[in-house]
Amino acid sequence: MTSQIPTQPATAAEYLPLAFGFALHQIGAAVSSLGILAAVAERPRTAEELIEVTGAHPRSLRRLLHAAVKAGLLALDGDGYRATAVAAHFGPLSDMHAAPPVWRAWEVLEESVRTGRSAFDIANGAPLFDHFKTDPKLAATFHAAMTGGSDVQSPAIVDHFDFSRFEHAVDVGGGRGTLLAAVLGANTGLRGTVFDTANGVVETAGVLAEAGLQSRCGITVGSFFEFVPAGGDVYLLKNILHDWNDEESVRILGNIREVLPEGGRVVVFSSVLSEGGADEDPADALGAAISDIEMLVMTTGRERTLAEYRALFEAAGLELTAATPLPCPYQYHALEAAPAAS
Incomplete structure (x- = not known):
């Protein structure tokens, strides 16, 4: 032997x-x-x-x-x-991962792989975003951690994506409004709306006020599974679709498609898994792969390849028109979609 x-x-x-x-x-x-x-x-x-x-x-x-x-x-x-x-x-992101409900979720990764169920749901008896309703401390830590991610990603988004084409940006699942505050700060002719659930926008008014944007940016509360506010000509989804499975993601995109004007755009900011990996940076590729497993542990979602994002857009009546790599960790991209030709 x-x-x-x-x-x-x-x-x-x-x-x-x-x-x-x-x-x-x-x-x-x-x-x-x-x-x-x-x-x-x-x-x-x-x-x-x-x-x-x-x-x-x-x-x-x-x-x-x-x-x-x-x-x-x-x-x-x-x-x-x-x-x-x-x-x-370190800070809010590490605090979130050290929180007992999250730690418990990672403990049952094997069962999640065997069954396909979210490990967080298995370990805590409720999906992550439902759990927030009874655990405001974890909800606050989560939103602070997402803000930390925005602090890294927002400058690259502002510097490498052209918002000057648009008049009104709606940040779908925009949380504290950190991204939209950065976008509006760099594009003075643009107006905006932050759209999120009630626990997602607890601190948003303060963020917008500190940035002096109260007159140019509103807040709408609701669930993107039920509706998305009309009035925008560009709808932003930063780190949103990777939280949800294909059916849920198409539902979110479909709600945006219902209110998207002719000439409007949907822009998804997210990691994109490589197909083949010939030219990928090993550290970036590992980060994207870890993020994919984290989505398995924490949510119903996953990271996706460009082809998989294209399929999501098509299922929602949209067409991928541009995929722009951004100088952020973990193979981060801006994926722009327009209403599909009828």
Whole structure:
């Protein structure tokens, strides 16, 4: 019988992220949730200062700080701890993934793969967005995490997509309004509407007010499965369709098609899985693949290839007219669709 042990063992750099990725994440999440990242954002802090700030067990906190340095999340300059560049990616997103309902969902990934059901639903007895109705803390953390994603993606969207062609943008599932605030800020002749559920727009008015956009941007509350507000000539869907299966996605797009004027456009901002992978960046491709599994765990949706997006558009009476890669992680694209020719 031949041995299955490789002749060249994997290095620690190769196996640690796979074997102990969960531990690395929780180290980062604990550093964030304890308030350490917020504390060192002002200036480097000694261990003694961080013990005082957090109120944590002294020896245990020192052990966490040591691990965070070795993981590359913190750096130690003399006696002071400071955040590294990668620390900017922790905060609401890591807090969301460390939340017990989300942690439980990842525990049942195998059952999700075996059955095709959302792991979150299996683990928590309700789909993610239904769960938010009884868990406002997780809902708030989720929307904060989505805002963090917008902070990375919005500048690329504003710089590389031409909004000057349009008069009124409707951000479908727009949440706190971060994307639309950036778009309107860069396009002074454009008006807008943020459309989302009641728990999605809790903080939207404040975001728009801070940006000075109250007179140019309204808020409409509702479910995109029931209707989409009329009046726009461009409808934006950023990181929305990947949350929903094909039938649900076509329903969302169909509701937009019902109110889309002649000459109007639908623009989906999302990761796009490569077909074949000949020219893909390995890190970007891995990020998109992980995002696809996260959709399996958290939602009924998935990441899709360009051909799969084209099929969704066609099923909703739309035609894909442009697919523009954006300088964002994880093979991010702007997918523009117009009403299909009759």
